[in-house]
Amino acid sequence: MPAEALLSVRDLRVTVSGGRAEAVRGVSFEVAPGEAVGLVGESGSGKTLTCRAVLGALAPGCSVSSGEIEFGGHDLTGASRRQWLGIRGSRIGAVFQDPASYLNPSLPVGDQLAEVLRVKLGLRRRAARERAVELLGAMGLHDPARVHGQYPHELSGGMLQRVLIAVAVSCDPELLIADEATTALDVTVQAEVLELLARLRAERGLSIVCVSHDLAVIAALCDRIVVFYGGEIVESGPAREVLDSPAHPYTEALLRVASAGDWGRRTLEVIPGQPPPAGASLPGCRFAGRCSFAEEACSAAPVPLTAHPGGREVRCLLRQEPVGRDAVGVGAGARGSDL
Amino acid sequence: MSSFRRAWRLPSVKLSVTILTVVLLVAVFGDLLAPHDPLAQNPRLRLLGPSGEHLLGTDYLGRDVLSRLLAGTGLSIAAAAEAVAIGLLLGAIPGLASVFFGKVFEWTTMRLVDALLTLPFVIFAIAVAGILGNGPHQAMAAIGLLLAPVFYRVTRTAALGFTRAQYVEAAELLGASRSRILRTHIAGKVLPTVAVTAAGASAAALLVVSSLAFLGIGVEPPAPTWGGMLASDLGYLHQRPLAPLAPAVVIMLTVGALNALADAVRDTTGLHTDSHRIDESEEVHAR
Numbered sequence: 001m002p003a004e005a006l007l008s009v010r011d012l013r014v015t016v017s018g019g020r021a022e023a024v025r026g027v028s029f030e031v032a033p034g035e036a037v038g039l040v041g042e043s044g045s046g047k048t049l050t051c052r053a054v055l056g057a058l059a060p061g062c063s064v065s066s067g068e069i070e071f072g073g074h075d076l077t078g079a080s081r082r083q084w085l086g087i088r089g090s091r092i093g094a095v096f097q098d099p100a101s102y103l104n105p106s107l108p109v110g111d112q113l114a115e116v117l118r119v120k121l122g123l124r125r126r127a128a129r130e131r132a133v134e135l136l137g138a139m140g141l142h143d144p145a146r147v148h149g150q151y152p153h154e155l156s157g158g159m160l161q162r163v164l165i166a167v168a169v170s171c172d173p174e175l176l177i178a179d180e181a182t183t184a185l186d187v188t189v190q191a192e193v194l195e196l197l198a199r200l201r202a203e204r205g206l207s208i209v210c211v212s213h214d215l216a217v218i219a220a221l222c223d224r225i226v227v228f229y230g231g232e233i234v235e236s237g238p239a240r241e242v243l244d245s246p247a248h249p250y251t252e253a254l255l256r257v258a259s260a261g262d263w264g265r266r267t268l269e270v271i272p273g274q275p276p277p278a279g280a281s282l283p284g285c286r287f288a289g290r291c292s293f294a295e296e297a298c299s300a301a302p303v304p305l306t307a308h309p310g311g312r313e314v315r316c317l318l319r320q321e322p323v324g325r326d327a328v329g330v331g332a333g334a335r336g337s338d339l
Numbered sequence: 340m341s342s343f344r345r346a347w348r349l350p351s352v353k354l355s356v357t358i359l360t361v362v363l364l365v366a367v368f369g370d371l372l373a374p375h376d377p378l379a380q381n382p383r384l385r386l387l388g389p390s391g392e393h394l395l396g397t398d399y400l401g402r403d404v405l406s407r408l409l410a411g412t413g414l415s416i417a418a419a420a421e422a423v424a425i426g427l428l429l430g431a432i433p434g435l436a437s438v439f440f441g442k443v444f445e446w447t448t449m450r451l452v453d454a455l456l457t458l459p460f461v462i463f464a465i466a467v468a469g470i471l472g473n474g475p476h477q478a479m480a481a482i483g484l485l486l487a488p489v490f491y492r493v494t495r496t497a498a499l500g501f502t503r504a505q506y507v508e509a510a511e512l513l514g515a516s517r518s519r520i521l522r523t524h525i526a527g528k529v530l531p532t533v534a535v536t537a538a539g540a541s542a543a544a545l546l547v548v549s550s551l552a553f554l555g556i557g558v559e560p561p562a563p564t565w566g567g568m569l570a571s572d573l574g575y576l577h578q579r580p581l582a583p584l585a586p587a588v589v590i591m592l593t594v595g596a597l598n599a600l601a602d603a604v605r606d607t608t609g610l611h612t613d614s615h616r617i618d619e620s621e622e623v624h625a626r
Contacts, residue, residue, distance in 0.1 A: 055512070057508075057512050089512065101504070101505040102506050103506055104504075104506045115515070116513055119513065119514055120514065167513075
């Protein structure tokens with residue numbers, strides 16, 4: 001991991017419903033310049049809240065209770081409204097799920113893109129229009145001049161997401177946050193949008209934080225994976241290694257559930273049980289209740305996130321010894337017998 | 340635009356647009372179209388029935404009714420338009436801006452609006468004329484003031500729905516100012532609703548203008564207005580029972596056309612009545 005991180009989140013805690021429940025419980029991770037990091041986890045695991053905190057766009061009732069979010073050397077947790085204006089949209093761009101709802105249905109998409117350019121970069125009407133057409137073209141949209149004048153309902157989901165990516169990168173940000181950006185799209189379009197993101201990353205040296213519950217999306221785009229469970233990070237490490245040899249039983253279960261390419265297998269696998277409700281305080285491992293390897297010690301005391309060689313981190317008592325491709329452990333053994 | 344084209348296909352819209360166009364043309368060129376001087380009296384030709392010379396007959400001072408109707412259109416329409424314009428200015432613009440102000444502002448303005456809504460048009464206008472003096476502008480300002488709460492409520496309700504849209508949140512996060520958001524994202528959306536309300540309010544204002552003229556408030560005689568003509572004709576029902584018919588029909592047609600147009604635009608643009616819209620938004624929240 002390079003020493004100079006672009007974004008570094010340290011021990012971030014986010015409370016919801018007016019401070020009564022803690023939904024993000026001490027999350028730390030870093031994003032280096034040009035790096036793509038994937039945040040994975042099921043709904044309610046805190047990945048979206050973490051992103052919203054980084055964007056300074058937490059919903060009413062949610063707030064950062066402690067921790068630091070450092071971006072390009074500035075701490076964002078105490079940033080004023082004015083400081084945010086210089087960062088959000090300018091240095092950090094964001095794309096979300098359901099692109100149609102982020103565009104005004106009664107204005108041509110090009111005008112909406114041009115509006116951002118006028119607000120953010122102070123471009124004149126004509127210059128903003130030219131730049132907008134140029135950006136739409138750069139997003140791989142055919143006939144950008146025509147798309148510029150079209151209304152959101154005339155464009156497909158994939159095209160709309162391209163328009164929103166154009167909005168997100170219009171001010172040449174250093175970091176792009178893609179929160180379930182491809183979730184609402186069908187698989188072929190999803191692949192095209194992922195390709196676009198990968199290209200932007202290569203061309204502009206953009207860092208990407210990609211949030212998804214879809215491991216395939218993360219695998220396609222990201223260098224590093226951070227796995228969330230119940231508001232905590234349970235595992236992180238280089239994408240290939242985490243996907244090839246998951247160390248935490250939750251990651252492993254997630255991979256098993258997600259391996260949809262295996263058509264011979266008729267049954268749909270699920271992880272038994274339910275995640276702990278947001279803010280529930282459990283003394284030990286938050287996954288213990290659903291984990292098939294859980295021991296008494298797991299629920300007794302907090303499990304620390306331990307560092308392993310190769311830049312990996314795992315929050316599991318059964319994984320205190322080094323993990324990796326070569327290491328044979330409880331999880332890998334169990335997986336083998338399962339197949 | 341397509342919703343306006345859809346509206347245009349309705350026969351009621353074609354008819355009302357035609358009527359309103361004629362009314363507007365007459366309002367502008369009425370003086371020129373009038374075959375006689377609308378103010379010229381002729382005691383020998385009092386209360387005549389329709390004839391070749393006087394198509395709609397003459398009134399109690401021997402003035403040509405058709406000429407007075409044509410010449411009076413401008414004053415009647417202008418007065419109604421003035422009232423609606425004042426209402427829009429005092430109601431729609433604050434209503435639009437109010438969506439970004441806090442609860443205290445909301446509570447205060449809503450109570451003020453409730454209070455204003457209880458006041459009856461005609462009596463309030465008489466009171467204002469009593470205090471500020473009788474004149475067309477005083478009366479219209481009074482009506483405009485009473486129309487304002489209607490515009491305030493309608494605009495605010497419509498705009499509030501749009502402020503919750505995700506693209507508005509996105510624009511806010513990207514640093515667009517509130518006035519910019521109002522102008523680019525909300526004003527355009529609210530416009531059809533406001534237009535429909537304005538059409539309805541114009542019809543109401545025209546009626547009130549006529550009522551006030553009938554009572555001798557607002558435009559002062561001998562200047563012809565539709566309401567004023569109706570008032571004077573009613574005094575001579577014995578001699579000419581059908582005399583009030585001409586101004587009454589003109590008022591009815593114009594008000595009817597405005598209402599029909601408002602209804603058609605509302606239906607084809609998918610806007611519903613106030614109560615409907617509130618029901619819908621509640622449903623959305625319940626979901």
